[in-house]
Amino acid sequence: MKKLLLNQSLAVRTSVLPEVRQTINSVAPDYDSVKRYKTSIIEWLKPVIDLTDFYVYPTNGITEGLNWWTAQEIKSIYMDDGDYQWITPTGNLYSDAIKYVSVPSSIDGNFRTVPKDVPVALDLAYVGSTRIQKIEILDNVEYVFYSLSKSFGIRNIRTGWYFTRRPDERLHALTFGAKYYNYYALDVSETIINNYDIDYVHQKLSSKQAKICNDLNLTPSDSVWLATTTDPEYKKFRRQNNTARICLAGVYNKC
DSSP states (O other): OHHHHTOSSOOOOOOOOOHHHHHHOOOOOOOSOOOOOOOHHHHHHHTTOOOSEEEEEOSSSSHHHHHHHHOOOOOOOOOOSSSSSTOOOSSSSTTTEEEEEEEOOOTSSOOOOOOSOOOEEETTTTTTSSSOOOOOOOOTEEEEOOSSSTTSSSGTTTEEEEEEEOOHHHHHHHIIIIIOOOOHHHHHHHHHHHHHTTTTHHHHHHHHHHHHHHTTEEEEOOSSTTEEEEEGGGGGOHHHTTTTEEEEEEHHOOO
C-alpha cells in the first residue's frame, strides 16, 4: 500500500461510489430546455453551514468560481501556507485584504474555525466527505465556494456553486436572465443532493479510512478521502510544518 500511495499525484482525485455512479447514469442530458435556474444546495448544506442570506450562482467547479472572484477582487488576497495552490496571493497586508480559507482545510482535510475578524472567502470543497459538524460564519464571510468534485468524486462533470452576500450583476443576468448555465451539471448535482445525505460518503467510507490509517500508521483526517503523517517517507506530499497530506482514494479502489 505504501508504494501505491507514494506513486500518487499531489492532486486529490477522489472516486465515485458505485451507487452514485448508477444514480448519475440515470440522468439524461437535456439538449433543448430553456428554464430558470433553481437549486436545493442551500437547504442540503444546512446541517453543516447556513448560507440562507447568500445569493447563489452555478459554476463549472469551484475553480471557475475562484477565477471569477479573484478577477474582480479589489482587496489584497492572502491565505495560510499550504492552502489550495490555485489561489495566488496578491497585494500586501497593509492594504484592505481578504483571506482565502478552505474548511475543512485543503492543507490536511480537517475542520478549523473560520476567522471572524477579517473579510473571508470560504472554500467548502471537502464538505460532503465528513461527519456532520457545524461551520459557523459571521457577516465577515463575503464569498463561499462549493462543488461535489471532492466529496462525490464527480470532478469531470464540473458541478459548482458560487455564493455571494450581494447579487453579482453580470452573473445574475447570465444565469437568471439569459438562462445560460450548465444544464447537465445542474441536473446531476440536484439528483445527487436529492438522493444522498450530506454525510453519506463519510458513513460509507469512515470504517475503511480507520482501518487503512491504522495499517499504515497514518492519522485519519476529518475528510474520509484524506489522512496525514509526518513520516519522512511521505515528504513528497508535505503541505505545512512537515505534515504530509495523503489521498486515500487509490487505496479504497484496491480494498
